Structures are given as structure tokens and as C-alpha cells.
Amino acid sequence: MIKHEIAVIPGDGIGNEVVPAALNVLNAAAEVHGGLSFKFTEFPWNCDYYLKHGMMMPEDGLRTLQSFEAVFLGAVGDPAKVPDHISLWGLLIKIRREFEQVINIRPAKYIQGIVSPLVNPNDFDLIVVRENSEGEYSEVGGRIHKGEDQMAIQNAIFTRKGTERAIRYAFELAAKRRGHLTSATKSNGIFHSMPFWDDVFKEVSQDYPDTRTASYHIDALAAFFVTRPQIFDVIVASNLFGDILTDIGAAIMGSIGIAPAANINLNGKFPSMFEPVHGSAPDICGKGIANPIGQIWTAKMMLDHLGHQELGQQVLDAMEATIFSGIKTPDIGGKASTQEMTDDICSRLKKL
Amino acid sequence: MIKHEIAVIPGDGIGNEVVPAALNVLNAAAEVHGGLSFKFTEFPWNCDYYLKHGMMMPEDGLRTLQSFEAVFLGAVGDPAKVPDHISLWGLLIKIRREFEQVINIRPAKYIQGIVSPLVNPNDFDLIVVRENSEGEYSEVGGRIHKGEDQMAIQNAIFTRKGTERAIRYAFELAAKRRGHLTSATKSNGIFHSMPFWDDVFKEVSQDYPDTRTASYHIDALAAFFVTRPQIFDVIVASNLFGDILTDIGAAIMGSIGIAPAANINLNGKFPSMFEPVHGSAPDICGKGIANPIGQIWTAKMMLDHLGHQELGQQVLDAMEATIFSGIKTPDIGGKASTQEMTDDICSRLKKL
Ligand SMILES: CC(C)[C@H](C(=O)O)[C@@H](O)C(=O)O
Ligand SMILES: CC(C)[C@H](C(=O)O)[C@@H](O)C(=O)O
Numbered sequence: 001m002i003k004h005e006i007a008v009i010p011g012d013g014i015g016n017e018v019v020p021a022a023l024n025v026l027n028a029a030a031e032v033h034g035g036l037s038f039k040f041t042e043f044p045w046n047c048d049y050y051l052k053h054g055m056m057m058p059e060d061g062l063r064t065l066q067s068f069e070a071v072f073l074g075a076v077g078d079p080a081k082v083p084d085h086i087s088l089w090g091l092l093i094k095i096r097r098e099f100e101q102v103i104n105i106r107p108a109k110y111i112q113g114i115v116s117p118l119v120n121p122n123d124f125d126l127i128v129v130r131e132n133s134e135g136e137y138s139e140v141g142g143r144i145h146k147g148e149d150q151m152a153i154q155n156a157i158f159t160r161k162g163t164e165r166a167i168r169y170a171f172e173l174a175a176k177r178r179g180h181l182t183s184a185t186k187s188n189g190i191f192h193s194m195p196f197w198d199d200v201f202k203e204v205s206q207d208y209p210d211t212r213t214a215s216y217h218i219d220a221l222a223a224f225f226v227t228r229p230q231i232f233d234v235i236v237a238s239n240l241f242g243d244i245l246t247d248i249g250a251a252i253m254g255s256i257g258i259a260p261a262a263n264i265n266l267n268g269k270f271p272s273m274f275e276p277v278h279g280s281a282p283d284i285c286g287k288g289i290a291n292p293i294g295q296i297w298t299a300k301m302m303l304d305h306l307g308h309q310e311l312g313q314q315v316l317d318a319m320e321a322t323i324f325s326g327i328k329t330p331d332i333g334g335k336a337s338t339q340e341m342t343d344d345i346c347s348r349l350k351k352l
Numbered sequence: 353m354i355k356h357e358i359a360v361i362p363g364d365g366i367g368n369e370v371v372p373a374a375l376n377v378l379n380a381a382a383e384v385h386g387g388l389s390f391k392f393t394e395f396p397w398n399c400d401y402y403l404k405h406g407m408m409m410p411e412d413g414l415r416t417l418q419s420f421e422a423v424f425l426g427a428v429g430d431p432a433k434v435p436d437h438i439s440l441w442g443l444l445i446k447i448r449r450e451f452e453q454v455i456n457i458r459p460a461k462y463i464q465g466i467v468s469p470l471v472n473p474n475d476f477d478l479i480v481v482r483e484n485s486e487g488e489y490s491e492v493g494g495r496i497h498k499g500e501d502q503m504a505i506q507n508a509i510f511t512r513k514g515t516e517r518a519i520r521y522a523f524e525l526a527a528k529r530r531g532h533l534t535s536a537t538k539s540n541g542i543f544h545s546m547p548f549w550d551d552v553f554k555e556v557s558q559d560y561p562d563t564r565t566a567s568y569h570i571d572a573l574a575a576f577f578v579t580r581p582q583i584f585d586v587i588v589a590s591n592l593f594g595d596i597l598t599d600i601g602a603a604i605m606g607s608i609g610i611a612p613a614a615n616i617n618l619n620g621k622f623p624s625m626f627e628p629v630h631g632s633a634p635d636i637c638g639k640g641i642a643n644p645i646g647q648i649w650t651a652k653m654m655l656d657h658l659g660h661q662e663l664g665q666q667v668l669d670a671m672e673a674t675i676f677s678g679i680k681t682p683d684i685g686g687k688a689s690t691q692e693m694t695d696d697i698c699s700r701l702k703k704l
């Protein structure tokens with residue numbers, strides 16, 4: 001019997017609705033597998049926790065999480081309660097950083113049965129590898145002067161190590177897929193960091209002579225995500241560019257509610273974290289209509305990471321079958337509740 | 353007789369095909385007006401010029417341009433000849449900066465007869481006001497160390513003055529349109545500059561109590577450009593975010609070849625510059641099929657700026673009528689050449 005110990009942080013808003021849904025699916029998957037079980041330990045760290053305790057997680061929160069194999073997270077943030085940069089940097093980004101989850105992987109692909117806003121969404125299937133530890137998301141900087149003279153300086157920091165490991169990871173991934181890698185740059189406008197990014201990309205590409213490569217400026221690349229997403233296989237991008245591209249990726253799939261993500265620790269010293277692309281969506285919270293697909297697909301990525309690729313594929317198949325059968329939440333054009341959709345996925349999974 | 357002295361820089365690639373087309377339209381418009389004429393003075397500053405002279409424009413290039421009322425530019429850059437950051441910072445960005453063209457305005461709207469990649473492109477009509485002088489496009493920064501230890505630091509600089517004038521300009525513009533302004537931020541991930549941006553936005557908004565406002569993180573905003581562009585009226589964005597959004601704006605219109613732009617000098621000390629969003633497109637250069645619409649629409653923005661709003665509207669009407677009649681270049685689903693499209697626009701204009 002394999003037993004996985006998972007730390008679960010539902011977080012804010014619909015995190016509390018879609019995380020339980022995904023845990024049901026994981027339990028169903030374990031049942032299907034037979035020799036597998038999960039122990040989920042839940043942590044109530046979110047904006048309400050902050051309002052009570054003045055911090056997003058306890059002092060020893062990271063130490064507590066560290067003993068788990070993986071962290072399964074819903075959504076963090078509720079600006080009506082706590083300013084975003086406090087809630088996110090106090091929990092989500094803190095875990096990414098402290099647990100050295102240096103790579104963020106986010107697939108986007110056409111799923112039959114979900115209406116895309118694109119006339120031709122057919123058959124796109126891409127993965128964005130996002131640098132997850134540095135770049136434009138940096139605490140370095142600040143403000144000087146007051147009033148009219150005030151200015152803010154923000155430092156983006158690109159290290160050789162951070163840039164290279166993201167690019168290398170993407171090359172390895174491309175080699176396992178269709179052998180094509182696109183680099184997101186903006187070296188025509190961003191003067192220092194992006195030419196550096198290009199140099200590292202060029203250098204690392206020497207080690208992968210069989211991989212076809214392309215390099216686009218982020219403005220053109222974002223536009224291509226809309227006009228011809230089919231041309232992409234793997235895309236490697238900085239922290240900010242990866243963030244932007246993956247939301248567009250979710251949009252062209254048909255809903256931000258379905259996009260999954262994994263924050264990967266590469267050195268094995270800390271757990272990886274699995275959290276969907278969507279946020280806490282306070283506007284639809286409490287109605288029971290949140291799309292569980294983003295969280296369930298994220299659970300599939302966690303299964304892959306834990307070594308259960310076959311089971312992961314089954315979850316994906318069940319999920320796609322449910323969608324195709326028309327059992328869908330309102331955001332993707334159906335009338336089903338979170339619960340109904342989840343139940344259908346679980347029962348399909350058990351029948352596989 | 354009003355006579356406008358315009359400096360013309362066709363630049364690289366298709367700039368040399370679409371600029372003459374747009375000049376024809378401007379001449380036709382002057383003819384229609386009756387009391388108006390243009391004197392165009394052309395400057396051959398581009399990547400070929402760089403290869404001969406080691407610079408993108410002569411030492412006294414800026415001084416030469418300064419005596420004109422406006423600069424009309426095609427496209428700059430041809431990475432096969434000169435690295436982008438040299439060609440662009442040596443000409444395009446140099447003019448934007450030195451001539452204090454601190455605002456970049458870029459409309460995007462649904463045009464009947466152009467196939468959009470969106471299922472529902474109907475009736476969106478938005479303008480992005482882009483901060484054009486600072487922010488993420490900054491020469492401040494550099495590299496330290498070599499090899500494994502190398503890192504690049506890029507400083508984004510947001511001054512109170514620069515941020516406020518872009519936001520204020522956008523509020524003024526929104527007041528003349530549908531009274532709605534959206535701010536592009538990323539204060540949940542970008543720690544110093546974007547919370548500053550938000551603060552300035554909030555403060556300036558006090559002066560415009562009648563304007564409805566919204567604020568979205570750039571990732572969500574980019575996604576909304578795809579899923580529901582109709583919700584936007586005016587959007588104000590930093591240099592980088594404006595760059596990304598306007599390429600998506602062009603994409604949802606149906607072609608990057610049609611999006612116009614104006615770089616506006618506010619203090620009257622220097623000419624403004626008019627250049628379309630698209631680049632030099634070396635891949636289609638020389639075939640006579642470049643879409644002239646981006647450049648012609650840009651000419652319309654120049655007419656507006658020179659005080660000829662009515663004439664500008666006539667150019668837009670003629671342009672839309674030509675497109676609607678099916679006389680279109682291949683990028684927007686037609687078979688017409690640059691020349692044919694331009695001729696049709698001119699003849700419609702003369703018949704108005
Ligand atoms: C060519 C490049 C430097 C430029 C920019 O990013 O400003 C272009 O993309 C634009 O939008 O005008
Ligand atoms: C919430 C925010 C800080 C976060 C990010 O930008 O990384 C989110 O948009 C994401 O993509 O996970």
C-alpha cells in the first residue's frame with residue numbers, strides 16, 4: 001500500500017468549494033488504483049486567518065508543510081479582506097520561494113465540449129514553463145520622495161542559474177513532447193534582462209540540437225496565442241510573461257476555471273505545490289457553481305508528480321468525458337453544480 | 353491654405369510599402385479638403401542606413417526632425433541586419449524619449465468585413481493609453497559577474513509625474529468617450545512599482561468622480577481582451593503592459609496589420625510621432641501585399657492631431673467602406689494588393 005501525505009490549503013473563496021471536489025476525485029482515483037491511499041491534512045490559512053492572527057500562516061507554517069510530500073492549494077486572496085500583495089506574498093508566493101519551487105508548469109489545450117472564444121481553437125496543445133522564483137517578481141526596490149517627486153523603482157532580477165534551469169527544464173520537456181520550444185522575450189524593449197534571457201536561451205539550445213526553437217517578443221507571442229495557438233508546443237517564459245501567457249491560455253481554452261498548474265521543486269529538498277491558475281473568485285463564491293476542473297486537473301498533475309502517470313491520465317480522461325457529455329458548470333456553458341460535475345467524474349473514473 | 357510639414361521615415365521592410373500608400377491617402381484627403389496641403393520630407397533612416405553609417409540616424413537627426421509638425425513613421429527593425437535593441441533604441445525609442453512623446457494611444461475596434469479570430473468580436477471599441485516614456489522600458493540596469501554567477505538586473509522606473517500624466521490623459525479621454533476607465537496593474541505580483549501605480553490611479557480618480565473605473569491585473573486583463581473585449585472603453589497601462597495589450601487588441605481585430613498608434617508629445621516642445629503597431633515584417637516584404645490599413649489609420653490619427661478631425665473621420669469611413677466591399681489584402685482574407693486597396697480608399701475618399 002502506497003500512502004501519500006498531502007498538505008491541503010483550500011485558501012479563500014471558491015478554493016473551499018473546488019478543493020473538496022478535487023479531493024473526492026483523488027480518493028476515487030486511489031480506490032481505482034487499489035494499492036494507493038491519501039492522507040490529507042487541512043490547513044485553514046487564508047485571509048480570514050490573517051484577520052484573526054495578523055499573518056497568513058503561523059510562524060512555523062513552512063516547517064509544518066515541509067514534512068508533507070506535496071502541497072495541494074486552492075486559491076489565495078480576497079482583496080475585500082486583505083490587500084493582495086499581503087495575502088499572496090504571505091502565503092502563495094512565500095511557499096513558492098521558500099520551498100524553491102522554481103518552475104511553474106501550466107498546460108493549455110483544446111478540450112472538446114468547452115466553447116472557446118476562438119473561431120478555431122482546434123487541437124492546440126501547449127505547455128508554458130514559467131520561471132517561478134525571480135525575474136519581475138522581486139522584493140527588491142522601493143519608493144523615494146513624497147508627493148510630486150515620488151517615484152517607485154522595481155528591480156527585476158534574472159540570475160544565470162534561475163534563467164538557465166527554467167530554460168533547460170523546458171528543453172527537456174519539449175524533447176518528451178513534439179520537440180519544439182518557443183522562448184518569450186522582449187529584448188527589443190526591455191534593455192538588460194531580456195537580452196540576457198536571449199543569450200542564455202541561445203547557449204542552452206546548443207545542448208539540444210534536435211529541438212526546433214523559436215523566439216518571439218511577448219507582445220507578438222500573446223497575439224499568436226489568440227490567432228494561432230496551434231503553432232506552439234512548449235513555451236518558456238519569465239515569471240511575469242509566464243503569468244500573462246497562461247491566463248491567455250486559460251481564456252482560449254474557454255474558461256479561467258479549468259487551467260491547472262504545478263509549482264515544482266527540483267532539488268527534492270521541499271514539497272512541490274499544486275494550485276490552479278484561477279483565483280478565489282469572491283463573486284461566485286458560495287453558490288456551488290465554481291468549476292472544479294482547474295482544481296481536478298491540478299490534482300492530475302499532482303498524481304503525475306507522485307509517479308502515477310497512468311492514473312493521472314485516467315483522471316484526465318474521466319474529466320474530458322464528463323465535459324463532453326455536457327455535465328458542465330455555467331462558466332463553460334452548462335447548468336451543473338460543482339458537486340454534480342465532480343460526482344460524474346468520480347463515477348466515470350470508477351467505471352474505467 | 354493650411355500647409356503641414358511632415359517628416360516621413362518609412363524605415364525598414366514593409367514600412368517602405370505602406371508609408372507611400374498612406375501618403376497617397378493623405379494627399380487625397382488634402383484634395384478633398386481643398387484648403388489643405390502636405391509637404392512630406394523623407395528620411396532614409398533604417399537598418400541599411402545603420403550598416404553604412406554605424407548609426408540609425410545622423411548625429412543631428414533629432415534636430416532635423418524637430419522643425420517638423422509631426423513625424424510619420426513606418427516600421428523600424430530588421431533583426432537579420434541589426435539587433436533589435438540597437439535599431440529600435442537608436443531610432444524609434446530614441447525619438448519617443450527625446451521628443452518627450454510620453455503617451456502612446458492605440459485604438460482597437462471591431463471592423464465589419466475583417467474576420468476576427470474571436471467567435472464574438474461584435475462591437476468592441478476600446479483605446480489603450482500607454483505610458484510611453486519610462487516604466488519597464490528603462491536603460492537603467494546591467495549585468496554583473498560572468499559564467500554561472502552572471503546575473504542581469506533591470507530597473508523599472510515609475511515616477512509620479514510620468515504615471516500621473518498617463519493616468520490623467522486616460523481619464524480625460526474616457527470623459528470624452530463612454531466614461532469608463534480600466535487600469536492595468538499587477539500589484540499582487542510586482543511588489544513596488546504596481547502598488548505605486550495603483551495609489552496614483554486611486555488618487556487621480558478623485559478628480560474624476562463621474563468616471564466609472566476598474567482595475568485588473570494584467571494577466572486577467574489580457575484574458576478579458578479575448579473573452580469579452582466589449583467591457584472596455586479606455587484602458588491605461590504601463591509601457592510594457594500597454595505594449596502587450598495593444599498587440600492582443602490588434603489580434604482580436606483580425607490582423608496586426610491594421611492597428612494604428614500615435615506617440616503624443618504633450619508639452620508642445622517637440623513633434624508627435626505616428627507609427628502603426630505592426631513591425632517591418634521582413635517575411636512579406638517586397639511582395640506588394642502588406643496591409644496598408646495600419647499605416648492609413650495611423651495617418652487618420654495624425655489628421656486628428658493636426659486639427660482635422662472631420663477629415664480624419666472621412667478617411668476612417670473610406671477605409672471601412674473599402675474593407676466592407678471586400679477589397680482586402682491576404683492577411684485579412686482578401687486577394688487585393690497594397691496598391692489596389694489604397695487606390696480604392698483614395699477614390700472612395702474623393703467621392704465622399
Ligand atoms: C519594437 C518595440 C520596441 C515596440 C515597443 O515595444 O514599444 C513595439 O512593440 C511597439 O509596440 O511599438
Ligand atoms: C496571484 C498572483 C500573485 C499569481 C501570480 O501572478 O503568480 C497568479 O496570477 C498566478 O498566476 O498564479
